[in-house]
Amino acid sequence: MQAPSDTDEPKPSFDTLGLDPSFLPTLEGLGFETPTPIQAAAIPALLSGRDLIARARTGSGKTAAFGLPLLDGLRGTRPGLRALVLAPTRELAIQVTEALRELRGRHRIGVATIYGGSSYRPQLEALKAGVPVIVGTPGRLLDLLDSGRLDLSEVEMVVVDEADEMLRQGFLEDVERLLTATSKDRQVAMFSATMPAEIKRIATKSLDDPKTIEVEGGGSGPMVDHIQQRFLRVPQRNKLEALMRILQAEPRGTTLVFARTRQGCAEMAEELTRRGLAVDALHGDLSQALRERVLGRLRNRSLSMIVATDVAARGIDVDHITHVINLDLPGGAEIYAHRIGRTGRAGREGHAITLVTPRELARFKSWQRRLKVDIEEVFPPTDAQIASRHRDILGRALAAQLEGPTDGASRWLTALTEEHEWTPEQVATAALSVLAKEQGLSLEANPSTEVPGWAKPRRGRDRDDRRSDRRGDQGPRERHHDRGPRDAGPADEVQIFLSIGRRSGVRPADLVGALANDVGIPGGRIGRISIFENKSFVGLSRDDAKKVLSIARMVNVRGQDTRMDFARGPVNDEAPRRRDGHAKFGSKRNRLPRKPGRG
Secondary structure, three states: OEOOOOOOOOOOOHHHOOOOHHHHHHHHHOOOOOOOHHHHHHHHHHHOOOOEEEEOOOOOOHHHHHHHHHHHOOOOOOOOOOEEEEOOOHHHHHHHHHHHHHHOOOOOOOEEEEOOOOOHHHHHHHHHOOOOEEEEOHHHHHHHHHOOOOOOOOOOEEEEOOHHHHHHOOOHHHHHHHHHOOOOOOEEEEEEOOOOHHHHHHHHHHOOOOEEEEOOOOOOOOOOOOOEEEEEEOOHHHHHHHHHHHHHHOOOOEEEEEOOOHHHHHHHHHHHHHOOOOEEEEOOOOOHHHHHHHHHHHHOOOOOEEEEOHHHHOOOOOOOEEEEEEOOOOOOHHHHHHHHOOOOHHHOOOEEEEEEOHHHHHHHHHHHHHHOOOOEEOOOOOHHHHHHHHHHHHHHHHHHHHOOOOOOHHHHHHHHHHHHOOOHHHHHHHHHHHHHHHOOOOOOOOOOOOOOHHHOOOOOOOHHHHHHHHHOOOOOOOOOOOOOOOOOOOOOEEEEEEOOOHHHOOOHHHHHHHHHHHHOOOHHHOOOEEEOOOOEEEEEEHHHHHHHHHHOOEEEEOOEEEEEEEOOOOOOOOOOOOOOOOOOOOOHHHOOOOOOOOO
16 A cells, blocks of 8 residues: 555644644654654554554654554553564664654653663563563574563564564564564564565564555665665775765765775775774674764764774664765665665655776666666766865855854954055965865866776776786775875975885875874875885975974884985886876876786
8 A cells, every 4th residue: 555645635744643642742842743654654554453564765764653653552551561673783773762762752651672782681670670662683582582581472562673684684583483472463563675575474474464555665676766876987996086086075964884894894994084084983893882882973973974884884773874885885786775775864865876896887787777776877076076065165164154253353364464565365365275275175176077097988897806806805905106086286296205115014094194193284185105115205295294394203104113304306216107297096107017027
């Protein structure tokens, strides 16, 4: 059954869905104005006592769709466990618990969370106290059930949230066992973004004449057509540079970047941090305490970006994620849909950008056909686009400042113009240049609309792409030493000499990190890097180079005290050369010379 869509009928409201009026002030206080399609369709069905199979995308408001009828049925009646919500991950279980506690309003309906990886004591105390609602993960619930410490025989309602995620994680047999342990006349609601055959089998076996609801799309594929989807064709070796260009040019809010492996996730987060971005990693090696700290920073907006693996990102439910960027392709179309479903939530605009190697292109296009969406191919932002974005950022900051107090700036401007005979325009120009430099922003770039050479379509597979496929690339590799994302360094770039090189295992990221951490030069202001056997050269603007050497002549690189000085004369002939003076980080002329004997 489809959600109500008749244009002649009035728009649904919460007071027409059959909920007890005592919930309406709570919904108004939470900012719930009108029901989402899944809420408008599911709430009346569940209030009538029907079993339910609901297919709706993540972020469509399904927690309230099952939470409100669940809480409505528990008002002022007997104590003891009466409702069970099954979630595939501890993070989702915690989020559902918090949502139910908000939705209950003035009703004193206890809600407890039961999941693995945490102490049994508070969970057992909640069961002993007779809490009416349990939200839990299948593993810990079965553990308590098998040990006789959990009794589900009086449960009146069971909700299976994100059933397709349960299937992916191999929990469906556990779900069946838990359903079997409940009373035969209990009500069951299954919510899922997709409906694979295995989930339909369990629904047929465990549900009694269920009502089926599909909203915001139809068919059997995941619902992702509400998200603006784009992809870039990028060789493996250039993914870091492409990602930096996207991050610098794309107007965005909180961003979730997906990597394939734990190592790739950790390395990418470290590299982005070195380049001055507020980013953290979320992968399976983190303890639960660290994981919850990262998610807490994401929710309270103190963190603008997370690099995550699929396993670690399960259960992330943050409404203000504006962008999902797939650094690496996932294992299938359904996983891709779950990834990008973490943006565009609760009716907000969402964006998904995927980096696709030439070898992966055919597979990615087959996903488009399966998902029935057209995904636009785009090119990496040019220098001119990045500069335009930087000017926009700075312009908005100036506009905001002009609306507030100037803290004596006007009087100082008058004094400067009188003392030095400068015009206000000269002072403003100089101030903008200083501010842009301090923030690592580029205000002027070559207005060329050309994209980097590696981004242009080419026949066949890229040589380095084939190499990375053979070795199973697991994360960012420092192959080229030109600093992205810009094509050229500062116009007045000079070279700083450092007395350390390849023999000590130095990578460009080590030099960037040393300059950023020890002398405060943001990664975005560092130009070309050349690394040789026993020495390295780093390109900086003349002003930054003077600043660096005035602060320190020694810097710590990979645990070694390293001498710094201005380079004397041109960089050694063994350095890679550029014919036109412009760095193109994917071009052949920028590659290091091949070792003798290699074709």
